[in-house]
Amino acid sequence: MFVGNCFFFLLYYMIDPSLNKKKYLLMCLLLPLTFFVELFTDISEVLPIIGGYFILKEKNKSNIVLLNKLLLCMLTYDSISLVSSLTMTSIFSFEGIKGYGYVLFQIMLDCLLLLIFIFLYRKLDISKIVEQYSSKITAIFMIYLLTIGLFVSYVAHQYQVFDHFVFGVLVFLIIQMFVVLFLFIRITIRQREQYEQQLKRKELVYLKKYTDSLEKDQEKFAKFRHDYKNLLLSLKEIANQNHDSLLEKEIKELEIYSNYYLTNKFEYRYLKNIKNDYLKSLFIAKLYQANNNKICCKFECPSTIVEVPVPIFDCIRVLGIILDNAIEASTESQDRELSLAIYRDDKQIEISISNSCKELLLSIDTLMKKGITTKKGHQGLGLSSIEEINKKNPNMFVNYQNDPYQFATQVILLF
The missing domain is CATH 3.30.565.10 (Histidine kinase-like ATPase, C-terminal domain)
Structure with missing residues (x-):
């Protein structure tokens, strides 16, 4: 139990490399507390999540990404425990009392699975994926998986049938995980559609403001073009009455020049x-x-x-x-x-x-x-x-x- 908690805090440390020494020491203080609580109850895993969240987050600020990472740590740790338990029951007989060699072998297996996860976490850059998709919904889904896992594990241990049904427990949790993943994808797609609709509405609002301004400018331009043409007609009439051929020529050149810019497109x-x-x-x-x-x-x-x-x-x-x-x-x-x-x-x-x-x-x-x-x-x-x-x-x-x-x-x- 004590070594298992060490693995859990190692996982915290590997996921959050920016953790400073002061916060790391505070996290380590939770280790003996979690161990002693685990002696009397099976819900001691809640302590590192709650304690870790309040230790690592900034003051007076919520951090949903941090909460999702902590929950992911717990889910990973539980999954590693289940996989190692299934492996042990497949290799060894689960009858009778086990010695230190059995326990040491399972601890080594837990270490190996943990290192594999840490390697994949960094290699696949899972941290960015968690940050991208972290939300209250993902936290609720992971809390649901943790609750189901704790409940099934507690019942199996209470009736002393965990070793016999560890494979069934693992299969059940995998099915639950796929159900949660399906719901998460559906909700994420729906939220993304709603977000896109909101963006489109905002874009159309800004576009409307811009086009309203263009519309007013166009109306002013139409009035100016009408007045300008009337002014040219008046000047033409004056030049014609005064028989001023030079003025008529200049007005005609001005009309040709301005038509290019004043034509209604x-x-x-x-x-x-x-x-x-x-x-x-x-x-x-x-x-x-x-x-x-x-x-x-x-x-x-x-x-x-x-x-x-x-x-x-x-x-x-x-x-x-x-x-x-x-x-x-x-x-x-x-x-x-x-x-x-x-x-x-x-x-x-x-x-x-x-x-x-x-x-x-x-x-x-x-x-x-x-x-x-x-x-x-x-x-x-x-x-x-x-x-x-x-x-x-x-x-x-x-x-x-x-x-x-x-x-x-x-x-x-x-x-």
């Missing part, structure tokens, strides 16, 4: 028909991005769009991927054209996106496979991600059509 008035903030933010951002890349954009939306009949984040993600692909393909093409049209009736919303592109050598079916891409350094997850979202929403249909130098995507949302 896309039909901004249609954006007012997009009443959904998320969709409007996405379209404004992507159209501005296209204009900055010197792509000729055409945008049309004669009907008012308020709500879409699919989850808004799925819709935003699909349209975002399509528009990103369209902008990138247009940038690489010779014509540099992008067209976006949205039509709505009582039964559906149809979103058509077409763009110029360089010659497309791969078929659409090939591009829709995960890992297939025409872009260097990309993972090829765009169209495959769209396909996954499309399957998730039975009222969403995404169709593709490509000519040698033109690619079109049609998204239909049924009410």
Whole structure:
């Protein structure tokens, strides 16, 4: 029992190499206390976890990673004890009283298993994995495994059948471990999805603020362009009345020069028909991005769009991927054209996106496979991600059509 506790504290020390001498001495003071408590009860293993947590953590601060590491230490120690017990009962007879040689052999076996674990812990960098996935849920799961293990072990020892059923105990705990691992993976995936949804919401909030500012600037720009054109017309009229050919020539040159900078790059008035903030933010951002890349954009939306009949984040993600692909393909093409049209009736919303592109050598079916891409350094997850979202929403249909130098995507949302 005493040597077993030494192994446990050695494990603490190996897992936390930053432990200073003062904290290490305090941890060692728990050793005799744990030993004497173990003489009278089987729940003495709780002391090193609780004591170790309060000794190692910073004052007035909780440390869930530390708690998970301590629980992992205890689970590892219990697992080593079970494996060594199973090995001993397989090699030796468990009848009668055992001598010191038997005990010494099991201690050596425990040492070997412990060293193997420490080697794997450092080799596989398990510490980083523990830090990455540490949470209250992982702590609860490990506490559950420890409680089950202690209970089964206590009952087996109480009825003096531990040696006979050590294999069954080990199998039972392994099954419990896989059940807990399955639940942990399910919960982790769900939490990650929720976290991603929160990030998307925040991104869309910031995008909306940015596009609201762009929208106001565009309105001011439209007013300025209108007033500027009226001013040029007035100057033309004055020059014409005064028969000043030189002034007329200079005004014409100024008009030609300013037209390049004051041309409305896309039909901004249609954006007012997009009443959904998320969709409007996405379209404004992507159209501005296209204009900055010197792509000729055409945008049309004669009907008012308020709500879409699919989850808004799925819709935003699909349209975002399509528009990103369209902008990138247009940038690489010779014509540099992008067209976006949205039509709505009582039964559906149809979103058509077409763009110029360089010659497309791969078929659409090939591009829709995960890992297939025409872009260097990309993972090829765009169209495959769209396909996954499309399957998730039975009222969403995404169709593709490509000519040698033109690619079109049609998204239909049924009410």
